[in-house]
Amino acid sequence: EIVLTQSPGTLSLSPGERATLSCRASQSVSSSYLAWYQQKPGQAPRLLIYGASSRATGIPDRFSGSGSGTDFTLTISRLEPEDFAVYYCQQYGSSPNTFGGGTKVEIK
Amino acid sequence: QVQLVQSGAEVKKPGASVKVSCKASGYTFTSYGISWVRQAPGQGLEWMGWISAYNGNTNYAQKLQGRVTMTTDTSTSTAYMELRSLRSDDTAVYYCARGGVLSGSYWFDPWGQGTLVTVSS
Numbered sequence: 001e002i003v004l005t006q007s008p009g010t011l012s013l014s015p016g017e018r019a020t021l022s023c024r025a026s027q028s029v030s031s032s033y034l035a036w037y038q039q040k041p042g043q044a045p046r047l048l049i050y051g052a053s054s055r056a057t058g059i060p061d062r063f064s065g066s067g068s069g070t071d072f073t074l075t076i077s078r079l080e081p082e083d084f085a086v087y088y089c090q091q092y093g094s095s096p097n098t099f100g101g102g103t104k105v106e107i108k
Numbered sequence: 109q110v111q112l113v114q115s116g117a118e119v120k121k122p123g124a125s126v127k128v129s130c131k132a133s134g135y136t137f138t139s140y141g142i143s144w145v146r147q148a149p150g151q152g153l154e155w156m157g158w159i160s161a162y163n164g165n166t167n168y169a170q171k172l173q174g175r176v177t178m179t180t181d182t183s184t185s186t187a188y189m190e191l192r193s194l195r196s197d198d199t200a201v202y203y204c205a206r207g208g209v210l211s212g213s214y215w216f217d218p219w220g221q222g223t224l225v226t227v228s229s
Contacts, residue, residue, distance in 0.1 A: 035215040037153075044203055045145075045153065047217035056217060088153055092213050096169050097143070097155040 002027055002091050004100035012108040019076040021103045023089035028069045033093030036065055036074045039102075040085045048087075049074065079105070110134040112142075112204050112220035119226045120194050127190040128223045130204030137185035138162045143207040143216055144178060144189045146200040156202075158212035159187060167212050194227045201225075 003026040013019055023034070032052035037045035047056040049065035052072055062077040076083055084107050089100040115129040130142060144156040157168035159178040166178050177190045187204055201222040208214025 033213060037216075044219035044222050045216075046219070047215055050215035050217075056215075090153075090216070092207075092215060095167055095212055097158075097212055099145075099153040099155065101152050 001096050002029065002094050002098050004089055004091060004098055006087075006089060006100035006103045008103060009101070010104045010106060012106050013079055014108045015079050015081055017079050019074075019079055019083070019105055021074040021076075021087055021105075023067075023072040023074070023100050025070040025072070025091060029072075029091045030093035032068050033091060034065075034067070034072050035090045035092065036063075037088045037090065038083075038085050039088065045088065076105075081107075110206070110218055112206065112218060114202075114204060114220040114223045117224040117226070119228065121229055122195055122227055124194050124227075125190060125192040126194060126225050127188055128202050128204075128225070130187040130189070130220050132161075132185045132187070132206070135206075137180075138182055138209075140209050141207045141212070141214070142178070142180065142187040143205050143212060145203045145205060145216070145219075147203070147222075148197070148200045151200075154200075156189070158207060160209055160211075161187065162209045165210075191225075194225075196227050199225065199227045 005024045007022045034052045036049040039045040053065045086102045141160045143158045159166045161180045179188045204220040205216035
């Protein structure tokens with residue numbers, strides 16, 4: 001199965017700063033079938049990005065995804081207070097679907 | 109709006125079974141599939157499997173093969189996940205999520221609100 005490694009584990013930033021989250025795959029993710037999700041405490045995950053770079057419906061344009069092959073990035077251009085949460089990447093190109101371990105974006 | 113509403117929290121003893129439901133609304137149920145994902149307390153997300161609401165095809169995570177069964181009832185637009193021979197490490201929040209109709213190769217959107225299953229003697 002494809003193992004996804006997210007880094008860093010925790011990112012401490014201030015509102016207004018730029019956040020760059022990394023997701024590295026143990027083998028190439030076919031057709032860039034990679035998604036990003038945001039999860040806040042006590043809530044279900046929410047889809048942000050699919051197909052590595054396509055924003056889901058209703059997602060602000062400060063969220064952007066990039067990458068291909070084994071290296072993918074989620075960028076939040078300017079952190080808003082509501083963006084402090086845990087972010088997960090997921091590959092859905094190969095069975096089984098797998099998730100990364102998550103990156104927590106916390107307020108500095 | 110597209111919505112998945114799950115059944116309520118469950119407390120089970122080791123060795124028992126649990127069946128969680130996931131009722132869909134706001135879209136054509138048979139045009140998508142449903143995946144199930146669980147999250148142990150304080151941990152990350154674990155994919156459990158997928159079922160097509162169109163033809164009932166399934167794909168289960170290898171570690172759960174033989175203990176999990178996913179089904180759908182198209183008359184009520186409801187998906188079900190049954191997990192048997194429960195152990196303490198099955199304690200988790202269980203989520204359903206809308207996915208692809210022909211395979212599990214699809215993103216998950218939206219997600220149900222989650223169902224806490226606690227396994228304890």
